[in-house]
Amino acid sequence: MCVRLTLGAQDKDLLINLYRLFAERREKLETINVRKEEILVINKFLLFLLKYVGSPIICVFLLLLEAPPLKRIEFKHYERLPLWEGNVIIFPNHRSWWDVVVTPHLYFPWWFRELKEDLIDLLKETISAVHRILHWIIDERIRIKIGNGQSVFSKDVPITAADKHNLRAFPWLEGIIFRVNREKNGGTPSERAVSARYAQRVLKKNGRVVIFAEGGMLGSVGDEEKIFDVATKEPILRLIEPGFCRLVSMTGSKVIIVIERGTDKVLPRGSYFPRLWRKVTISIGEPLVFPIGTDPELIRNTIDKARLDLYYSD
Numbered sequence: 001m002c003v004r005l006t007l008g009a010q011d012k013d014l015l016i017n018l019y020r021l022f023a024e025r026r027e028k029l030e031t032i033n034v035r036k037e038e039i040l041v042i043n044k045f046l047l048f049l050l051k052y053v054g055s056p057i058i059c060v061f062l063l064l065l066e067a068p069p070l071k072r073i074e075f076k077h078y079e080r081l082p083l084w085e086g087n088v089i090i091f092p093n094h095r096s097w098w099d100v101v102v103t104p105h106l107y108f109p110w111w112f113r114e115l116k117e118d119l120i121d122l123l124k125e126t127i128s129a130v131h132r133i134l135h136w137i138i139d140e141r142i143r144i145k146i147g148n149g150q151s152v153f154s155k156d157v158p159i160t161a162a163d164k165h166n167l168r169a170f171p172w173l174e175g176i177i178f179r180v181n182r183e184k185n186g187g188t189p190s191e192r193a194v195s196a197r198y199a200q201r202v203l204k205k206n207g208r209v210v211i212f213a214e215g216g217m218l219g220s221v222g223d224e225e226k227i228f229d230v231a232t233k234e235p236i237l238r239l240i241e242p243g244f245c246r247l248v249s250m251t252g253s254k255v256i257i258v259i260e261r262g263t264d265k266v267l268p269r270g271s272y273f274p275r276l277w278r279k280v281t282i283s284i285g286e287p288l289v290f291p292i293g294t295d296p297e298l299i300r301n302t303i304d305k306a307r308l309d310l311y312y313s314d
Helices: 010-064 098-107 110-138 191-206 242-251 296-313
Strands: 073-076 088-092 157-163 177-180 207-209 224-229 235-238 254-261 280-284
Touching: 010 073, 010 098, 010 110, 088 098, 088 242, 098 157, 098 207, 098 280, 177 191, 191 207, 191 242, 207 235, 235 254, 235 296, 242 296, 254 296, 280 296
Parallel strands: 073 280, 088 207, 088 254, 157 177, 157 207
Antiparallel strands: 224 235, 254 280
């Protein structure tokens, strides 16, 4: 049985317009994909240099500070750090920019086990880049740009969350650091959702994320956002941002609490030169695991108790 469909002039025009719209949409998507691929090459190369050249230089320097006779950095309970596991959120307190230098390097030198895989990946990207550059010379429509590198990923190097305002001068670090624009700083729900989805993707790939979930340094907020020592009346920690607890609830990731003391003495707020003779103590807490869907308020209370216990344990 054959059914013949008769189209009028208006129907034909509608189909033609739909086809044109689809073709334009497909062309735009192809352009976006090309642009993302070009960006990926630049950021993968940058990540490789930071991972195997820049970071080791910093880490060797930190190890010298830890070793005798200097002993300016002291680790407590380093064995609690899950070196062979992914899907981990590292949650340090935040007193100074020195925290940002020290915390992401807790996993050094374990990420060197990815060296062979990264070299092969980088070689493939280099060949692909040369191929695209040749096309760029021939075809003016293709461009190689530096920009968003959120597809860059490393299982062993923790991806660090950074405030959008603080990251504005370093857009090329995206993919190694991801931006968080908090509500109190003018962030929209859409921006916060993008940040949460990125962190979820990293954790789902068995990666690690460093999140300064207090939302900023201890000295940058009023007393209503601080936790005080009962005896001394001095502020010791900040309250946790609610978005962090929601992320833990959605992912079921293991949470590692890190308490750092003395970093504010090494690099006080407003200072650009570290006072390396000051001692820093880094205490690592027992891993906390929350099933997916756990009440964020329960997560907050449990983590707050664990943070205070760790702070006063040593």
